[in-house]
Amino acid sequence: MIIAHNINALNANNRLKKNMENTSKAMGRLSSGLRIEKASDDSAGLAISEKMRGQIRGLEMASRNIQDGVSLVQTADGGLGEILDPALQRMRELALQASNGTLTDEDRENLQAEFEQMGNLVDNIANNTEFNGIKLLASQQVSSITNNTLSKPALKNIDWSYVNDGNNFTAKDIAYDGTGKYVAIGVSGGVNQIMYSSDAVNWNTSAYNPLPSDVIYGNGVFVATGAFSGHFGTDGGIIYSTDGVNWSNSINTSPPIDLKCFGTTTNSITFDGSKFVATGYSSDEGLWKTLTSTNGVDWSVYSNPDKIDCIAFGGGKYVGQGYGKIYTSTDGINWTCHNSTGAIGYSEDAVLCEGGRHFVVGEANGRILESNDGVNWNTSNVSNDSTKFTSIAYDGNQYLAIGNTGIGGKTVIYNSDDGVNWSLQKELSANGSIGTSKIIWDGKEFVAADKDGFSLGIPEYENASSSSKNDSQPLTISLQVGANCGDTMGITLCDVRTSSIGISAINIKTRDNAEDAISSIDKAMAIVSSHRSRMGAYQNALGHTLNNVESYNLNLTSSESRIRDADMAKEMINVVNGNVLLQATESILSQANQQSQRILQLLKE
Incomplete structure (x- = not known):
């Protein structure tokens, strides 16, 4: 027996402190409802939770x-x-x-x-x-005002980045729903394909492989035309999807027609804010047709005697092009013919409406036709080479036109602040033409079809100043x-x-x-x-x-909650367990402190 050190009391006291600390933690979690009250409770969990x-x-x-x-x-x-x-x-x-x-x-x-x-x-x-x-x-x-004259901020630069989707996919048309869903149609490894994405960076392959020529979004549905392939049989001229992933060709036409009329070149589709309008050629009937629909499923069929195969909507009117002539319409069905646009063909031309202006691009190499009203047209000689422009996008300040210089050439982008005067902005693919290219503005950046992927461009403008209110x-x-x-x-x-x-x-x-x-x-x-x-x-x-x-x-x-909140039942168990251990250690400590008294008793004897 020793008297200098009471080892049993020290050990009991140490256990008592630990039990009191554990009980205090459990009671603190019960009172706060949190498992993590301070960083020491769970440092990694706290960081994730914050x-x-x-x-x-x-x-x-x-x-x-x-x-x-x-x-x-x-x-x-x-x-x-x-x-x-x-x-x-x-x-x-x-x-x-x-x-x-x-x-x-x-x-x-x-x-x-x-x-x-x-x-x-x-x-x-x-x-x-x-x-x-x-x-x-x-x-x-x-954008800015100088001496009471409206002016736009000058474009400083467009920061382009290339995205390789990993599928060797080259898009010919892109649609965006305004809320984060992109759908692109094109070719992947020599196979016709539909792709979809939620950020324009990471793209996934749809289960279908039709051959569409145009895709557009409106009224909560994506609609693609020219979707004719063995997968859909002989009536795959129009397909639709509500999510860009699952597609269907189960549509109704009144009166019924063979939708093979919507081949991959002689068709077009646009959306006016309330309904879709599509045009195409019926190879079986030998007639041009116009179709309208509000949901992409039920279509009304009208005659198209003017053979209009390219259409777009903007500025409150439809503008169409066919066989080198321009047409306008207020309803997409009844058209008024205007003078020739100067376009030399019809099957590959495209009519576009961007930023309150109307454009015709296509076979007229190096040229873009532009108009303020869809009736009176001017020719802009954009480039001196064989560039064929296929698409235009507008971000509110700048127009961007995309095209290619022919087989073995390059895909190029020109920019303009007025839709009339253009300058070369960017050369994309230098590895051969990618055919029909597409560019869109999604509200944050330009998304352009590039060879085996996409190019994303974020514009940067000079700070605009104002000298008057x-x-x-x-x-x-x-x-x-x-x-x-x-x-x-x-x-x-x-x-x-x-x-x-x-x-x-x-x-x-x-x-x-x-x-x-x-x-x-x-x-x-x-x-x-x-x-x-x-x-x-x-x-x-x-x-x-x-x-x-x-x-x-x-x-x-x-x-x-699963990371930060306390499990109340578990903490109650810990409190009860801690109270029992506290009583036990207090009792042991009391007995250990009595050992010195026994030694004194021996000395007295």
Whole structure:
């Protein structure tokens, strides 16, 4: 027996401290509900949890941003609805009444007074429909102002990066749904293929291998034409998909026709904000056809006597091209022919509408035809070589045109700030022509088809300065719809003032003027209806995006909870176990401290 050191007491005291510490931790977790209260509890878990919390907070704010975006779109839609009815509808009624030969000029003067008031109502609604100070229906694209003169910021550079998708896939057309889904059609290793991606970088192969020539997105569905292959049999002229992955050719046409009419070259498709319009040639019937659909499944069939095989929609009108002639239409079915464009062919030409301008590209080597109204056309001699341009994209400041210099040549990109004067911006593939190329703007970057992959370009502009105040808002606003930088969605606003929709100068003071007014009002109504349809599409897209964000937030919160939150039942067990051990160690410590008393008792004896 020793007296200098009480080893048993020291050991019991050490155990008592540990038990008290463990019990204290368990009680702290019970009181806070957290498994990780400080970094020492789980350093790696804390780091992961904090990153997740940042994402969760970001998603919560993104949800609020999306709801604000929905409110903005609904406000714009309401204003457009009021402009359509009663304002424009009443103006049309008055014009019809004034065109009646039973009225005198004095009667028409009386009608003119109300007619002018309705026009003022259109401007009043357009100028005063705002959301948080942003003019929604009187929007102008203003980049900078110098001495009260509108100007665009100068392009400094476009940062291009090449993406090899690993499939040796070369795209000939690309479609983007505005919310993060890309679909491209083209050739992979000599095989026709459809690819899809969520970021334009990582691409996946669809299970189908048709031979489509065009793909477009609208009303929640991708539609591809010219999709004729052995896989789909003899009726694969049109296919559709809601996700870009799973495709179907189960469509209905009224009256029924053989969809082999949509071959891989003599067809085209466009979307006007509410419906698809497609054109093609029926080899069996020997006739050209026009098809329209709102859902990509049910199609109405019309004759196409003008043999229009290339169409596009923009600026409130359709523009078509066929056999070297230009046509315009307000409904995509009934067309008006204009003078020859100067194009030398028809089967490989393309009509494009970008940035409020109309273009024809294709067989006219080194040239691009451009127009402000789709009627009067000018030729831009872009290059002095054999470049054949096939696609144009616009980011709000710059037009980019992509083309190739022929077999064994290069794929090139030219840029222009006005759609008229062009300069070489970038040479892509130097390993031979890739045939028909495509370029699009997705709201963040240009996506261009390149040989065996894609080239992505992010434009950089000089900082714009202003020497005077301007109250106009940008034509396109960007909504932050995700938790990270770049998770944005563009909302294009509109200008529906009478001066912008072509009815500011009309009157019904004479019968002839009244008849002209009817035509102008019909065009104005088509423009306003197109904008309203687009607002509806934005609202649907934002609704889907909101559902995705809320689902993502729920799953991420659940994951973060599993890392950071305490298991209350387990901690209760730890507290009970700790209390038992505390009582036991206290008892042992008490007995160990009594050993010295026994030694004293021996000394007394």
